[in-house]
Amino acid sequence: MDSQKASASVTTLPMCKWLSTERAEDHLIAWSEDREWRQHEFRRDVLSLIASLSATSHSRWALCLEDNYSFAVALLAVIYSGKMPVLPGHFRPAVLSEQRNEFDALITDLPLSPDCPVLRFPFARQAMQTVLPQWPQDASVVLFTSGSTGKPQKIVKPVSCLERESQWLSALRGAEFTDARFVATVAPHHMYGLSFAFILPLSLGLPFANTCVKYHEQLQSLAAAHSLVFISSPAFLERLDPALNMKKLRHVFSAGGPLKNAAARLVERTCGDLPTEIYGTTETGIIAFRRQHQPDEVWTLFGDITFSPRPDGNTSLVSPLISPSGSFTLSDDIRMFPSDPRHFELLGRKDRxxxxxxxxxxxxxxxxxxxxxxxxxxxxxxxxxxxxxxxxxxxxxxxxxxxxxxxxxxxxxxxxxxxxxxxxxxxxxxxxxxxxxxxxxxxxxxxxxxxxxxxxxxx
Structure with a gap:
């Protein structure tokens, strides 16, 4: 079983310091096949968007952006402006229409025409101040559950919870990621992508890819050029072409459901290392992790998380990543070990x-x-x-x-x-x-x- 070990050599920066002078002007933030974005551009673009946002009275801004760098700029600018970023989860018009009462205006790089004011990327740069506004201490982000068992539910996630989650992940594997770049099949407008493909690399000061990986050959091309941390899901990993060779992948994370052991071994053969599987939800953030050294490997709770059985047969967890109550009742069947409360078996979802x-x-x-x-x-x-x-x-x-x-x-x-x-x-x-x-x-x-x-x- 893996254990969670703190790494004194890994430091993370809170979101309020991502644009600070603690990072050099030429520090690499993001990249694509044909260009790179540096710290000085990142800061300039955020300040410019703050100027545009400050000229409006809208307080809740939906972010519908396929470009990951633009998403980073928009998220920081909205928070620095004292406004609320809303991540709808899906960009289809029907979904946006259903969630229309959750936002006042929209920032997008897509041809969307919702019934609200729209600010489009790329945006015209505004005359701007050179000093960032004060970071709001109660900064939060609105997300929505995936809706896999019904209508997506709104979740207000404090930035402080997202930052603590990033610290836990850095303690778990961060020491292995020096000089690596992050790529993902998942987008940052869902909880998993937001935490792993966006907040984690920016907290560690590591660059992220500007676009999501969609094809195995695309991943192989990127891995030939860079040492990568790959953020993905069982749907992608279980279909890896075993003929591909991506030994430059520094590590692979998987979430969204347990990997079959055969798929975990396929990732190991193809990418050079067993993936770290993550168990969590939008409501709770990360809960546990495992690496399948053997079939049906048990899960290990992250630090400061505890499970307790309920009289109705469900399982409650207590976690500092859950706001405001700190507790949540899981919808999965959990088998706990009374003699070993840090480990458990995940048996599957309870009946809907x-x-x-x-x-x-x-x-x-x-x-x-x-x-x-x-x-x-x-x-x-x-x-x-x-x-x-x-x-x-x-x-x-x-x-x-x-x-x-x-x-x-x-x-x-x-x-x-x-x-x-x-x-x-x-x-x-x-x-x-x-x-x-x-x-x-x-x-x-x-x-x-x-x-x-x-x-x-x-x-």
């Missing part, structure tokens, strides 16, 4: 229970029953509301035999076959009323199922 026609319905059970059928390789089950009533809906990925049945018998016969089979296990009210057949279940940049895209299939 919903009420339909006054009956308790387990969406997890319906998914599991569907995935056991020969005609299907994957399924996602959710609820949709139509004309004031709630129904079960299912998104299906067919197996080879399912595709053959569809081609020969048609969709109506296929769905009737599925309904008849499900009736052996579940009540009539739990049978999916609406169905969609897709090539793949859509995933977000965190490698989790994109609840928003799945929900949009039934609008």
């Amino acid at each position: 229970i919903v009420k339909i026609a006054e009956q308790r319905v387990s969406l997890t059970e319906i998914e599991q029953r569907l995935c056991q059928l020969d005609f299907l390789s994957e399924a996602s089950v959710l609820t949709v509301e139509k004309r004031g009533r709630v129904y079960v809906a299912a998104v299906l990925v067919l197996s080879r035999s399912g595709e053959q049945f569809l081609d020969s018998q048609g969709q109506a016969a296929l769905l009737e076959n599925l309904r008849q089979t499900l009736r052996s296990w579940i009540s009539p009210v739990a049978l999916p009323r609406y169905w969609r057949i897709v090539p793949v279940i859509p995933l977000n940049q965190q490698g989790k199922r994109s609840a928003a895209e799945i929900q949009e299939m039934f609008l």
